[in-house]
Amino acid sequence: MAKARKNEATKTASRVDNGMHKGKPTTVIKIDPWNPPYPMHGDGRCTPEEFVRRRTSFLITSRATNTIIPDRTPPEANSQFYFYHGVYPRLLPILEKDSVRRFLRLFAECRDDCMTYGSIIIPEAFNHMVVEDALRCAKVAMEGKAPELEGHCANPNYMNQYGYFPLHEAAERFSIGMIRLLLRHGASTNLRTAGALGTTEALLPLHVAVEDTCLHKYLEDNLLLPKEDSNYPAPTDVDVYRIIHLLCLPEMKIFLDMTRLLAAHTDNLVDEICNYINDGKLL
Structure with missing residues (x-):
């Protein structure tokens, strides 16, 4: 490799x-x-x-x-x-x-x-x-x-x-x-x-985009949902709903558009995703 x-x-x-x-x-x-x-x-x-x-x-x-x-x-x-x-x-x-x-x-x-x-x-x-x-x-x-x-x-x-x-x-x-x-x-x-x-x-540029997105202050401020709100699901489902919540926010558009743009021009994209999984990194 x-x-x-x-x-x-x-x-x-x-x-x-x-x-x-x-x-x-x-x-x-x-x-x-x-x-x-x-x-x-x-x-x-x-x-x-x-x-x-x-x-x-x-x-x-x-x-x-x-x-x-x-x-x-x-x-x-x-x-x-x-x-x-x-x-x-x-x-x-x-x-x-x-x-x-x-x-x-x-x-x-x-x-x-x-x-x-x-x-x-x-x-x-x-x-x-x-x-x-x-x-x-x-x-x-x-x-x-x-x-x-x-x-x-x-x-x-x-x-x-x-x-x-x-x-x-x-x-x-x-x-x-x-x-x-x-x-x-x-x-x-x-x-x-x-x-x-x-x-x-x-x-790769795609790695930089994904990793810097995950470290961005906006995600840090919005990733954790208020636990005291009874409308949110049980803890076992929280991770899935966090992702859905973030992806639906207008502020995520710039991150998603940038990642899609770089991914569209990146070779061996499946291999890169597998490497991320093997390395235990966030996708």
Whole structure:
């Protein structure tokens, strides 16, 4: 099971040919998603300058669409984002207002210093767009079409320094709008956390959604029904009626909608449910 999970999380980091070549099994070709193979210059059909431009464009596209595990951003780049020229304190109020115009202006000013690495927007910057539920800014960042971005994109499948992906962050904050946006731009619901810096290992976005829902203060406040009320059933039936009671409440809609949305895009859903039962967790 652990091996299968690892293969699932890193499936875009390698190309596997399971066919036969001249009666012999073909070998597995490992591909680094950060530095994928690209056509080499030397055929004389373009100038060195044009080749560099094409290579840069190729790498930007690849790094913005491949699954990047682990985080390739060096620690000094993240430090610069938080401390160099005070970018993070300036970015936060922009994301709270979800102002695309102000975001692009700040990005153009700080792009080459601390907002990008390896020609794409660093995960730490994009992570804060997800945390602040800045849907418009996140959309512009993933599309990468604004002139101020100069082709730089945010990758929805790029692990951050804490071992999470954007979809896990959106699920943790019950942001259905952000989840839908990430899915439209290719975010995978089948990538698992890596346990970096104390996070729990091998969690799917669906796991985060379910477990955080169970820990939400709203459920804590409403799970226990008043025992002194004689209209409630005998203790042997209380658990069933608690579930019915909660599922019928309007406030549960956001939790249920989010769980259904993630479950609809999650592979091997039955296996995940069985794992939850085997682990003695609440469904």
